[in-house]
Amino acid sequence: MVYFPTLxxxxxxxxxxxxxxxPWGQAQASDDSGNVKAVIIFNILRFAxxxxxxxxxxxxxxxxxxxxxxxxxxxGRSLGERRLDVVLVPSWSAGTGACDVIYTGSGDAKALPxxxxxxxxxxxxxxxxxxxxxxxxxxxxxxxxFTINARIARRADVRFSSQLMRLAARxxx
Amino acid sequence: MDExxxxxxxxxxxxxxxxxxxxxxHVGDAPAAVYVISQDQISRSGALALTDLLRRxxxxxxxxxxxxxxxxxxxxxxxxxxxNLLVMVDGAAIYNTPISGMFWDQxxxxxxxxxxxxxxxxxxxxxxxxxxxxxxxNIITKQSVDTQGLHLDVKAGARDMRGEFGYGAQLSPVLxxxxxxxxxxxxxxxxxxxxxxxxxxxxxxxGVRLDYAPxxxxxxxxxxxxxxxxxxxxxxxxxxxxxxxxxxVIGPRNTFDSEHVLARWKHIFxxxxxxxxxxxxxxxxxxxxxxxVSRDLYDASLEGHWRIxxxxxxxxxxxxxxxxxxxGSGGLVSFPSGANTDRWLTGYxxxxxxxxxxxxxxxxxxxxxxxxxxGFHVQPSLRMFYRHSEGLAFWGAVSRATRTxxxxxxxxxxxxxxxxxxxxxxxxxxxxVISFGNKHLRNESLLAFEAGMRASLSRSWSLDLSGFRNLYxxxxxxDLISSEPLYVAPYTDPVGIRTLNTFRNNAKGRxxxxxxxxxxxxTPQWKTELSYSYLDLRIDTKTVAALxxxxxxxxxxxxxxxxxxxxxxxxxxxxxxxxxxxYVSRSFDAVRPGFADLDLRxxxxxxxxxxxxxxxxxxxxxxxxxxxxxxxxLPFGYVPRVVTLETRVRF
Numbered sequence: 001m002v003y004f005p006t007l008x009x010x011x012x013x014x015x016x017x018x019x020x021x022x023p024w025g026q027a028q029a030s031d032d033s034g035n036v037k038a039v040i041i042f043n044i045l046r047f048a049x050x051x052x053x054x055x056x057x058x059x060x061x062x063x064x065x066x067x068x069x070x071x072x073x074x075x076g077r078s079l080g081e082r083r084l085d086v087v088l089v090p091s092w093s094a095g096t097g098a099c100d101v102i103y104t105g106s107g108d109a110k111a112l113p114x115x116x117x118x119x120x121x122x123x124x125x126x127x128x129x130x131x132x133x134x135x136x137x138x139x140x141x142x143x144x145x146f147t148i149n150a151r152i153a154r155r156a157d158v159r160f161s162s163q164l165m166r167l168a169a170r171x172x173x
Numbered sequence: 174m175d176e177x178x179x180x181x182x183x184x185x186x187x188x189x190x191x192x193x194x195x196x197x198x199h200v201g202d203a204p205a206a207v208y209v210i211s212q213d214q215i216s217r218s219g220a221l222a223l224t225d226l227l228r229r230x231x232x233x234x235x236x237x238x239x240x241x242x243x244x245x246x247x248x249x250x251x252x253x254x255x256x257n258l259l260v261m262v263d264g265a266a267i268y269n270t271p272i273s274g275m276f277w278d279q280x281x282x283x284x285x286x287x288x289x290x291x292x293x294x295x296x297x298x299x300x301x302x303x304x305x306x307x308x309x310x311n312i313i314t315k316q317s318v319d320t321q322g323l324h325l326d327v328k329a330g331a332r333d334m335r336g337e338f339g340y341g342a343q344l345s346p347v348l349x350x351x352x353x354x355x356x357x358x359x360x361x362x363x364x365x366x367x368x369x370x371x372x373x374x375x376x377x378x379x380g381v382r383l384d385y386a387p388x389x390x391x392x393x394x395x396x397x398x399x400x401x402x403x404x405x406x407x408x409x410x411x412x413x414x415x416x417x418x419x420x421x422v423i424g425p426r427n428t429f430d431s432e433h434v435l436a437r438w439k440h441i442f443x444x445x446x447x448x449x450x451x452x453x454x455x456x457x458x459x460x461x462x463x464x465x466v467s468r469d470l471y472d473a474s475l476e477g478h479w480r481i482x483x484x485x486x487x488x489x490x491x492x493x494x495x496x497x498x499x500x501g502s503g504g505l506v507s508f509p510s511g512a513n514t515d516r517w518l519t520g521y522x523x524x525x526x527x528x529x530x531x532x533x534x535x536x537x538x539x540x541x542x543x544x545x546x547x548g549f550h551v552q553p554s555l556r557m558f559y560r561h562s563e564g565l566a567f568w569g570a571v572s573r574a575t576r577t578x579x580x581x582x583x584x585x586x587x588x589x590x591x592x593x594x595x596x597x598x599x600x601x602x603x604x605x606v607i608s609f610g611n612k613h614l615r616n617e618s619l620l621a622f623e624a625g626m627r628a629s630l631s632r633s634w635s636l637d638l639s640g641f642r643n644l645y646x647x648x649x650x651x652d653l654i655s656s657e658p659l660y661v662a663p664y665t666d667p668v669g670i671r672t673l674n675t676f677r678n679n680a681k682g683r684x685x686x687x688x689x690x691x692x693x694x695x696t697p698q699w700k701t702e703l704s705y706s707y708l709d710l711r712i713d714t715k716t717v718a719a720l721x722x723x724x725x726x727x728x729x730x731x732x733x734x735x736x737x738x739x740x741x742x743x744x745x746x747x748x749x750x751x752x753x754x755x756y757v758s759r760s761f762d763a764v765r766p767g768f769a770d771l772d773l774r775x776x777x778x779x780x781x782x783x784x785x786x787x788x789x790x791x792x793x794x795x796x797x798x799x800x801x802x803x804x805x806x807l808p809f810g811y812v813p814r815v816v817t818l819e820t821r822v823r824f
Contacts, residue, residue, distance in 0.1 A: 033389075035177055043182035077178070126318075126343045140318045140349065141384065141392035142441065147321070150781055162746050165781050166216055167183060170321035170343075171823060173782045 037137060037144050038070035041103065041122055044135055044146060046079050047164035050100055051118045051157040056085045060099035063088040071103065104133075120158050129172055134158070138169060145169040183213055201627055204536060204556040204568040205297075206232075206639035206688060210290040217741055217751050219774040219788025219819060221333050221359070223280045227310070228755065229739060230292045231704035232639075232688035234731055236800035237812050240361025240372030241278045241404040241427075241461075244730070244800055247294045247308035248641065249684055249710040251730040253805060257576060259297065259305035262312045263394070265435055265453045265472065268304055276459065279400060279429060280312075281355045281378045283337040285326055285821075288315045294688065295641060296621045298552035298574030299538045300488065302519050306574045306619050307643075316394075317341045317349035317384045323824040328788070330817035332360040347387050354379040362407070362810035363796050370810055371424045376402025390441040401430035406461060409806040411590050411603065411661065418603055418661055418668045420592045422808045429459040445480035462589075463503025471495045486525040488538070493518050498580060507586045515580065517544045534558040547577050547616050564629035572621045578614035582649055582676040582725065585610050593803045594764070603669030605659050608651060611676045620644045634693030645682035649725040650714055651804075652677045680724045684710040698743040706735045710761070723804070729762035730802050749776045760801070768797045776819075784821040791815060 045057060057079055061068055068088055075086040087099065092112055096102050096119075102112060104123040115121060120134035128136035129149035134156070136147040147170040148160060165171055200209055208230045220226045224243040228235045234251045236244045244251050247258055254274020260267055262282070269276060290312050297305035320341035328335045339353040354377065361372035380398035405424045412421040433455035441447040453472040458465065474492035481487055494517040500508035523538025539553035554572035561567065587608045592601035625639040651674045658667030686708040694700050710731060714722040739753035751774040759767040771793045776786035791797065796811035 039177040040182065042178070047182070126346055138318060138343070139389065140343075140347075141316065141386035141439075142389045143316075145319055159746075160781075162778050162781060163213070163743075164182070167212070169319045170341075171782065173780075173824070 033139075033142075033144070034067040034070035035073075037067050038074055040137065040144055040146060041071070042074050042077065042079075042084065044122070044160075044164065045084065045101065047161040048120070049159040049161075052100065053082075055083060057082045057100050058085045058087055058098060059101040059103060060087045060089055060096055061103040062092070062105070063090060065103065065105040067103075067105075115152075115156060117156060118158065119156055120153060129170070136170075147171070183211055201566065202558065202560075204534070204558040204570060206294040206623065206625055206641075208292045208294075208690070210292070212288055215284055215287055215290075217749060217774070217776075219328065219751075219772070219786065219790065219817060220284060221328060221335050221790075221815070221817065222277070222357070223284065223312070224277050225790070226284070226290060227292070229702075229737065229753065230294075231690045231737070232294050232686075232706035232708075232735070233292065233308075234735070234757075236730070237362065237810075238800040238807060239407050239810055240359055240370070240374045241406065243277045245275070245277065245310075246731070247292075248643065248686065249708055249728055249731045250307065250726045251800070252726045252802070253807075256304065256579060256726060257307035258310060259301050259308070260310045260312075261301075263314055263396075263435070263437075264311065264451065266301075267455075269457070269468065276429070278374060278376070278404065279402075279431060279459075281357050281376055281400065282314070282380065282398070283324075283326070283339055283353050283355050285324055285337055286314050286320060286339055286351070286353055288313045288319070294639065295570070295623050296552075296554070296572040296574035296619055299523060299540050299554040299572065300521055302492075302517075302521075302540050302542055302552070303550075303575050303577045303616070306576045306617070314382075317351035317382050318343050320351050321349075323822075325822045326819070328817045328819040330815055332813060332815055333817060334358045347385060349384040351382045352380070353382075361405070363813045365796070365798075365809060365811055367795065367813075370407045370422060370808065372405050372407040372810070374402065374404040376400060376404070376429070392439045394435070394437045396435045397433070399430070399432040401428070403428045407808055407810060408462075409590070409592055409808050413661070413663065417664065420601060425463065427460040429457070431455065431457045431459075447478050449476045450474070451476075462505045464506045464508075465501040465503075467499045469497045483530060484527050486527070488523045488525075489521065491518075491520045500585065505587060505589045506581075507588075508584060509586065510584060513580060513584055515544060515546060517542060519543070532560050542575075544577060546583065546612075547614075550575050550616055566627045567625070568627075569624040570621070572619075572623070574619045574621065575616040576619075577616055578649065581610070583610050583612050583614055589806050591803065591806055603659065605669065605671040606674060607672065608674040608676070614649060614676055615647055615678050617648050617678070618646045620646075630693070634691070637690040637692075638687065640687040641685065643682070643684045645680075645684075645712075647678035648680035648682050648712065649676050650679040650722045651675075651725050652679055653721045676725060677722075679722050680712050680714045682710065682712040682724070682728075684708065686710075699740065700742075701738070701740045704735075704737045708733055727762075727802070727804065730760050730765065730800055732758045732760055732767070734758040747778045750774070751776075757799075762803070764803070765798050765801050768799070769793055770797070782823045784819075786819040786821075787816070788819060789814070789816045
């Protein structure tokens with residue numbers, strides 16, 4: 001019993017320390033998770049073949065998306081023979097015709113202007129590819145994985161490598 | 174972000190090593206000899222069994238000795254159950270106490286559901302506890318949300334068949350489920366002349382896994398699995414013939430069934446502090462060597478990871494385990510007390526101290542273990558990691574690890590015949606071995622010194638070198654109590670010798686060796702690995718006279734050299750070719766000659782969700798001997814050439 005007050009004080013100190021760490025930690029975690037998501041998108045694009053063979057592959061997203069800053073850090077990176085250009089648009093109504101890849105965040109692919117030939121959409125959520133999205137990103141248990149709607153990709157004449165398809169959590173053929 | 178960009182997509186999604194430090198870390202930063210079998214390597218292999226995948230790990234010895242048994246060991250001590258290697262699935266130990274090792278044949282969960290296999294060569298006792306004295310194998314399976322849709326994989330050949338299915342679904346944004354199953358059939362091994370020994374194996378497994386993640390801070394896994402099967406054991410025995418006793422091979426038919434449930438909850442209290450609680454229950458019944466073994470295993474653990482500051486990263490945990498074993502007595506073994514219950518209480522604490530952040534790290538910790546048969550013992554280790562530059566890193570470690578005495582050596586009595594042979598005695602000598610358990614056996618212990626280096630030779634080539642010096646103490650020996658001429662009716666003259674033995678801690682051992690791995694890409698489509706391992710192992714028993722004291726796990730079946738070259742080549746997106754050439758030098762006792770092995774696989778994908786492949790294993794000879802030991806009644810079983818056709822479909 002002599003130790004109880006000491007233990008109690010120590011326990012409170014531990015809880016106080018944990019609580020005090022949380023805000024900084026959450027910001028850090030959010031940035032880390034944004035980086036992981038951005039790098040997964042970057043890698044998916046490395047394993048995709050687009051019908052247009054221009055020098056740059058244009059990835060568009062809204063400037064207010066959570067990972068917009070993380071995606072912007074990838075601007076100018078090499079995707080093999082092409083370069084990734086990250087374009088921030090204020091809203092989808094500004095036009096997406098020049099984009100090869102549209103990252104919609106948690107938005108619905110159906111809310112976008114109709115995808116043109118050679119254009120794919122990437123978005124968040126397990127049902128994104130069920131609603132005409134091409135590549136979905138799923139956050140589950142602190143980890144991110146991706147799903148592919150190969151039917152929509154075929155319609156746009158965009159091909160994903162079999163290696164990428166093997167790693168996908170779900171594929172709609 | 175640059176670090177993430179330097180990793181492959183598979184690495185970003187999953188490639189993290191948790192077995193070295195019980196926390197996610199990149200392979201290149203682990204202060205241990207670690208090799209990760211990736212999802213891509215598993216997918217490209219034509220493996221018919223989990224053990225086939227392990228053959229690619231540098232320094233690991235994988236030998237098939239019966240249709241139902243494969244020996245897997247690290248850094249020597251190859252034996253029927255490889256008691257020095259801890260094997261886990263998702264962190265739950267599936268090591269079996271009464272038989273002191275793994276029933277590898279029962280590990281038939283779908284290979285396509287494995288995310289990665291982490292193999293650590295060297296002691297892992299500080300975090301994982303006893304019996305990880307020479308290594309740890311941690312098989313990590315995919316979450317259910319990673320395997321959505323229906324997967325089918327069927328491999329069939331003249332000798333083997335394996336079918337797997339899995340169906341995964343995300344029921345809601347926070348709930349995923351997978352049901353899965355496997356069926357496997359094997360005709361087993363052959364005699365030297367090509368006749369089948371008859372050690373067939375048939376088994377099936379089914380399971381369901383639920384993943385629940387109500388928030389980014391909580392994840393829950395609940396898993397239930399059951400399996401069962403029947404197999405024919407191959408064993409030597411004695412036949413009475415007019416010209417004298419003769420060696421024969423008999424094939425008793427055996428069965429197994431097993432059920433287990435696992436539940437794990439992980440909660441992230443803060444980005445730098447998390448706790449994981451896990452409970453595990455396994456019920457096993459298996460008949461082998463004329464005895465039925467039934468076991469109820471209860472295991473519960475609570476583990477934490479706390480990054481206290483930029484300098485201190487702490488892991489801690491406590492766990493309890495109860496194993497209740499009942500062994501029915503048969504012709505070969507008897508268990509006087511009929512049943513036994515072992516209890517363990519363990520705790521560990523380890524601090525990773527970043528003395529120079531991202532450059533020099535010191536890791537110190539210890540496991541504390543209390544059990545009801547060997548008492549209290551500690552397993553400390555000190556590890557250091559030094560990153561000299563982005564492409565060059567060094568690590569070193571000093572560890573103490575223990576192996577608790579095995580139930581079969583403590584409690585069981587055995588009575589069987591051996592036909593013992595070696596290179597000096599081509600004609601086998603008939604020996605009746607009668608052995609008695611010894612309740613006073615102590616822990617075997619190991620003091621291990623390890624060092625390693627990892628270097629990036631270029632953007633696409635890397636070199637991994639690990640060396641070790643192991644000093645073993647109190648190794649268990651089978652000690653001769655007395656011997657006398659063996660009389661077998663109806664013969665009037667002695668036909669061999671009868672020995673009475675018991676187990677003691679009468680041997681010391683020392684080994685050294687190294688493992689070298691060169692891996693890289695010749696072109697982006699052409700990946701290659703070259704590995705070489707060397708082992709020098711000596712065991713000294715206290716008594717001098719031949720047969721008076723032999724190590725219970727002798728060095729005999731292990732080999733000094735192993736070389737492996739494996740390569741994979743993609744032709745476009747539709748065709749993949751794989752090949753592996755593996756050489757194993759002769760066994761230390763020279764009974765098993767050296768052998769070379771060639772595996773080839775060609776896969777064609779006519780559609781993005783369909784793959785058809787043809788695989789050939791052990792192609793260089795019609796059959797070859799991988800394992801033989803004089804200390805169990807085992808016939809010379811030759812591993813035959815196997816060709817299979819495989820179809821994979823994903824909907």
